[in-house]
Amino acid sequence: MSNPLLSLLNIELPIIQSPMVGVSTPRLAAAVSNAGGLGSIGIGASSVEQARDMLRATAALTDKPFNVNLFCHRPAVHDPVRESQWLDVLAPFFSEFDAPPPTALREIYTSFVEDPDMLHMLLEEKPAVVSFHFGLPPQPAIDALKDAGIVLL
Template identity: 55%
Template sequence: MTLPQRLGLTAPIIQAPMAGTSTPALAAAVCEAGGLGSVAVGALDPAGVRALVAEVRGRTARPFNVNLFVHRAPVADPEREAGWLDWLRSLFVEFGAEPPEALQAPYRSFVDDGEMLALLVELAPPVVSFHFGLPDAGAIAALRDKGVLLLATATNVEEARAIAAAGLDGVVAQGIEAGGHRGMFDPAAPDPQLGTLALTRLLAREALPVIAAGGIMDGAGIAAALDLGAVAAQLGTAFVLCPESAADEAYRAALAGPGAYATTLTPLVSGRPARALANRFTALGAELGERRVPDYPIAYHAGKALNEAAKARGEHGFGAQWAGQGAPLARAMPAGELVATLAAELAAARG
């Protein structure tokens, strides 16, 4: 049985797990339309994950994906973090707020969360995917023993080979065009910044089925990925304007505007490189100088606090408005209609 068959796909389309943007309603609508819907739970506690999975299951009986962050534990550096807050202080003051007294990681990695593993083993969602790395062999075996299909993100060939060696079922080939966080296992290592098509073609020669991700927004893009050896395509930015997504009005307006042509990779928001629509926050990169961003996700504490302070004063230029390089192709329509449109465009592209 092929990976798309195991995923229950009638269209080779996976809705990317987008923390803060994907919802059970979005995931379920994609599933019901024949794709694979995803929810991102890396920033949630076990109680939140239990509720989220229950809601998805209440909306669809089809397979769906639960995505987890598997980053290395952050290294606290009080001096660096205090310097970061001092640098941002003038912006907080602009919006009538004070920065946090100290920074803390707002969530844990799956690597360090035995309670989350126990919950997922209990719930046994149809698909679990990993971003930023891999859990240990014991966690992988525990999920596999429950019949869970496992995927993980790779940004280069070495990461893909590690995913194959760990016994997973498929690899998400994340090109540099992709919106949101780069899935590199080690953010301090050199990043070859491979594009989606080149990476897909390289990984198609390896041992695992490949899901292409990054900059794909329509049926023609899906067809190109399939022609290069992918078995499916994962789209994130394409679903942000769907009414089922949790994107706020400012995010939707920015994505639908001329700024969609200007996405940029920045570590400023969270501490890891992520592709976003250019805004006031990303523009701070020009002033970064020799400053070191706090470790991921400790930096997110400052970023989230600054965004909340700015939003309270009507300024929306500090949000994490993640978007890929295909952002100008985004369309506002219900998720099920979008999946059907993508499938029709794919059929037309492939003749």
């Protein structure tokens, strides 16, 4: 079977493995790619070095293309009043389990839309495919990835 998408992604089968953070491992992604589909790893919850390690581990297990997925959510805006209200609402749930409630809220994943170090790493490592979740990065990042020959989804 052949079609433009298979050709673009350089895969044999119309299968794209979901890039689920915490579940999609380099081993799983490589197995899918080696079987003819497009394996995927989710790096949205990873630091730049963790992401680089995952890309290199996947590349060590396959010479086939694979996808790297990033979170492109709108970064949180610090609002002390609103955050205090949320902490007050959540406090009884922590108390119910004798767990100490947090004293502040913080964003746990850095959005790719404001992570130039992650972009730099991707341009160095050059995965075959990069996909975005929860939105798109700024146009200069899209242009840089495309200019590097990376297919974007």
